[in-house]
Amino acid sequence: MFDIIIQFLDKFKIYPEFTKYAASAFYILGIILISIIIRLILKHIIIKNIHKIFEKTKNKWDDYLISEKTIIKASNLIPAFIYYTLIPQAFPYNPELSTFFQNVFFAYILAIAAKFISSIANVGEKIYNSTPVSRTRPIKVYIQVFKVFLYSIAILTIIAILLNKPVLGLLSGIGAMSAILMLVFKDSILGLAASFQLSANNMVNIGDWIEMPKYGADGDVIEITLQTIKVKNWDNTITTIPIYAMVSDSFKNWRGMSESGGRRIKRAINIDMTSIKFATPEAIEKFSKMHYLKDYITAKKEEIDKYNKDNNIDTSSSVNGRRITNIGTFRAYIKNYLAANPHIHKNLISMVRQLPPTEQGLPIEIYCFTNDTAWVNYEAIQADIFDHLLSVIEEFDLRVYQLPSGADIRLLRFQ
Numbered sequence: 001m002f003d004i005i006i007q008f009l010d011k012f013k014i015y016p017e018f019t020k021y022a023a024s025a026f027y028i029l030g031i032i033l034i035s036i037i038i039r040l041i042l043k044h045i046i047i048k049n050i051h052k053i054f055e056k057t058k059n060k061w062d063d064y065l066i067s068e069k070t071i072i073k074a075s076n077l078i079p080a081f082i083y084y085t086l087i088p089q090a091f092p093y094n095p096e097l098s099t100f101f102q103n104v105f106f107a108y109i110l111a112i113a114a115k116f117i118s119s120i121a122n123v124g125e126k127i128y129n130s131t132p133v134s135r136t137r138p139i140k141v142y143i144q145v146f147k148v149f150l151y152s153i154a155i156l157t158i159i160a161i162l163l164n165k166p167v168l169g170l171l172s173g174i175g176a177m178s179a180i181l182m183l184v185f186k187d188s189i190l191g192l193a194a195s196f197q198l199s200a201n202n203m204v205n206i207g208d209w210i211e212m213p214k215y216g217a218d219g220d221v222i223e224i225t226l227q228t229i230k231v232k233n234w235d236n237t238i239t240t241i242p243i244y245a246m247v248s249d250s251f252k253n254w255r256g257m258s259e260s261g262g263r264r265i266k267r268a269i270n271i272d273m274t275s276i277k278f279a280t281p282e283a284i285e286k287f288s289k290m291h292y293l294k295d296y297i298t299a300k301k302e303e304i305d306k307y308n309k310d311n312n313i314d315t316s317s318s319v320n321g322r323r324i325t326n327i328g329t330f331r332a333y334i335k336n337y338l339a340a341n342p343h344i345h346k347n348l349i350s351m352v353r354q355l356p357p358t359e360q361g362l363p364i365e366i367y368c369f370t371n372d373t374a375w376v377n378y379e380a381i382q383a384d385i386f387d388h389l390l391s392v393i394e395e396f397d398l399r400v401y402q403l404p405s406g407a408d409i410r411l412l413r414f415q
Helices: 002-010 016-056 061-067 070-075 077-090 095-129 140-162 167-175 178-184 186-201 255-260 281-288 294-310 326-340 375-396 406-413
Strands: 209-212 217-224 228-233 238-242 263-271 351-354 362-370
Touching: 016 061, 016 070, 016 077, 061 070, 061 095, 070 077, 070 095, 077 095, 095 140, 140 186, 140 217, 217 238, 263 375, 281 294, 281 375, 294 326, 326 351, 326 362, 326 375, 362 375
Parallel strands: none
Antiparallel strands: 209 217, 217 228, 228 238, 263 362, 351 362
């Protein structure tokens, strides 16, 4: 083709030296025009129709090929090969210039090929993320490592081609810069090591609820990358945590709570200790009529009467022997109430206990697990339990301890 252009220009009796340069220019313009036409045909006819076919299928992988523009990136290789094959032929009179352009377009092919392979990796990641196993074994970190390796090799090869040096020779020179590279890629290296530990020990997965107060993180893990972990907090803010911090620092993972099917309630009611006393016969009669205390009162009275009788206790004095107390009966009421509550997990620990008395009264702690781990439902169940207990506490002649408020002080003023 180049010779044909030369023969055509010779008819115009142009200066010979100028003729070969003009022929090179016309030749290159012709190659560019051909490649543009081929690219337009590929993009607007062939690829467009392929995308239409993909959109009609039920498969997901072809949709990922469209979203990542994989076919378009592959089609870019065709014009690049045309340039690589034909344009160096535009300079038969200058082998060095021909070799230079050949190297440039070969480097261009490598760059396009790297982008195409990277898009294939992205498609593979999306296909994997659509499977259930991706929640416990994310591969984004490994895809990023592969891309770093891919682009590093591509860049080194391109530089070696443009400098007309062997790749191994270039690598030996870069070896002397290893200390600098270690410093530049410190976070990536630490992140890679941390990601292996997180994956091997199954410490955190996408979808886990984690708490890490040091970084202000309290929410669901939405992304794990080579260098960071993204957490979507409950206020819809996003916290980014260095991945190596997940290994070097402590954090709380609520996954165990979700997998167990029970979420803990651990809350106390502070009882005014001046309201604690022995139950009178009238109070015991009232307690025996309560649904959750019928069996307890019957069994307790039999147990106490037997103990006092076996030990010849003089029950005329209230300090002698054993007696039913309002605080003990209240604890029994809470225990039976929780046992009958359909929202309390029956296979996990449930107890009502006294904590050491403090200047704010005697804490009666409820320790149990709900069978619904959803946050909103859990809070509603917990609130219902304490709504009920705070409402019935006066039936046991007990008072909840509460610091004096302004209303209390105003009442004292009129007494």
